[in-house]
Amino acid sequence: MHDIKSIRDNPQAFDAGLKRRGLAPLSATLLAIDEKRRAAILASEQAQARRNSASKEIGEAKKAKDDARANRLMSEVAELKTTMPELELAAKTADEELAKELAAIPNLPLDDVPEGADEHGNVQRHVYGKIRNYAFTTKPHDDLGGALGYMDFEAAAKLSGARFVVLKKGLARLERAIGQFMLDLHTGEHGYTEINPPLLVRNDVMFGTGQLPKFEDDQFWAIKGELLVAPDERLKTERLGLIPTAEVSLTNLVRESIVDEKELPMRLTALTPCFRAEAGAAGRDTRGMIRQHQFTKVELVSIATPETSRDEHERMLSCAEEVLKRLDLHYRVMTLCSGDMGFSAQKTYDIEVWMPGQGEGGAYREISSCSVCGDFQARRMDARSRGPDGKPRFVHTLNGSGTAVGRALIAVMETYQQENGAIAVPDVLQPYMGGLKTIERDK
Structure with missing residues (x-):
């Protein structure tokens, strides 16, 4: 898996490595997803920080018997409680999108690897x-x-x-x-x-060495248990891959x-x-x-x-x-x-x-x-x-x-x-x- 920070620091080198692999440039696409991810994470973190700060201010307002301010702050906290799950979901979704894109990209060749298409x-x-x-x-x-x-x-x-x-x-x-x-x-x-x-391993073990997700069809899979969810339709509950x-x-x-x-x-x-x-x-x-x-x-x-x-x-x-x-x-x-x-x-x-x-x-x-x-x-x-x-x-x-x-x-x-x-x-x-x-x- 590639390091997005390394790609961010030197996108030209990353794209040059992909070109040697016969692949189109991807740094712009990845960095756009990364920017969206970082913005979503920042928004979620800021909302959480504001909620913590506002909650503390509520106590101070009540202590000062400033009911109007306390009510405004409580309304703000209530609104943050509503929006925070959406912000957290957006951050998680963007993070998963970036991870999925990075997981499908092959390693880059060292400088002394000869050029060639096949x-x-x-x-x-x-x-x-x-x-x-x-x-x-x-x-x-x-x-x-x-x-x-x-x-x-x-x-x-x-x-x-x-x-x-x-x-x-x-x-x-x-x-x-x-x-x-x-x-x-x-x-x-x-x-x-x-x-x-x-000889049988979990999905994340196959992922670790690069068999997943790209080469899923090249593997043999053993299914552990099946759940009948409808006539002639079974939901696979767990699987192990033969190495x-x-x-x-x-x-x-x-x-x-x-x-x-x-x-x-x-x-x-x-x-x-x-x-x-x-x-x-x-x-x-x-x-x-x-x-x-x-x-x-x-x-x-x-x-x-x-x-x-x-x-x-x-x-x-x-x-x-x-x-x-x-x-x-x-x-x-x-x-x-x-x-x-x-x-x-x-x-x-x-x-x-x-x-x-x-x-x-x-x-x-x-x-x-x-x-x-x-x-x-x-x-x-x-x-x-x-x-x-x-x-x-x-x-x-x-x-x-x-x-x-x-x-x-x-x-x-x-x-x-x-x-x-x-x-x-x-x-x-x-x-x-x-x-x-x-x-x-x-x-």
Whole structure:
């Protein structure tokens, strides 16, 4: 959420940031609402102050036996009692109007974010490894999994519909192994604290990290109780959202609190199922496991001070990269341009892993996004820290995939596929697979 005072102090910079996001200027509209809000608040406060003052004057007039003045003052107080609720409502309405407008505006890009309108404006930062050469024609993961008999989309469709999968035997274990390997790496070597968070969260928690209000249709919702208000009409009494990423739960652990800056940076990680309705992805990646309604992901979250958040961003990226390095997967890191970043991000690095079975000759596919959000989410959550001077200030938040387990499974399957359709298990995962070196079809 943006600070209206900052917008008031420098509207040109705010509009310039919006322009880089591909949005029209909004400062004039916001400042007009703010002016109306401030006037309404002032009118309400003045009315309250006058009522208090007049009430005191009534006592003085009665003490002086000035009945005429006392009566005039009592009439004034009575009129203020009538008008004050209207003034308070006007102030509240204007305040809510401003908050609603601010809540829908994305974060502004940092100065070093490249210009661009969409993914075509993203800039390659660096590359790790090389594309492997195969003596045979590579296959996509769904063909490999189907031939093994361990990846079943038809069974999942009977259970849940499209964009779900049932993994079996060696592939189910391989996915579990990948997630456990990532957790062990981040907790054992990278200093992250493992968390097992709730998968269902309240509206204000979704709001805190930016899923609401703009992306409501991208979420899955669980309704707690319904009230029948008319035939065939039910009033939803309460709902909880299924997390689209553990970022939501982990970042909100510091909501509505003031943490000691000695505790920062706070580094948290979780391996959780994630749920996305993919409302804006109709027709995209309909084949295989690339874009699922339910998937598993290891999330990295950092709570940092404003002075350290940029360095923490680079560190988080290196932690996510280390996962792919140890799996010996070829990838590239892209710096996202201003028009392709997520809603809450100031700057984002995408890690794109090479998948040799995607299309003809293979393709890079996103497996991790690491973003620094500044105080954007902290303002929405009211998450602050207290430094040596004792004054509270908003923390900076960061999040990244460390990494998406399902897509890592795809990358491993396609990269380590054998000519006979078997999947070689990467060395680093073999201890998690009971020493198994190859996943083959049951004979």
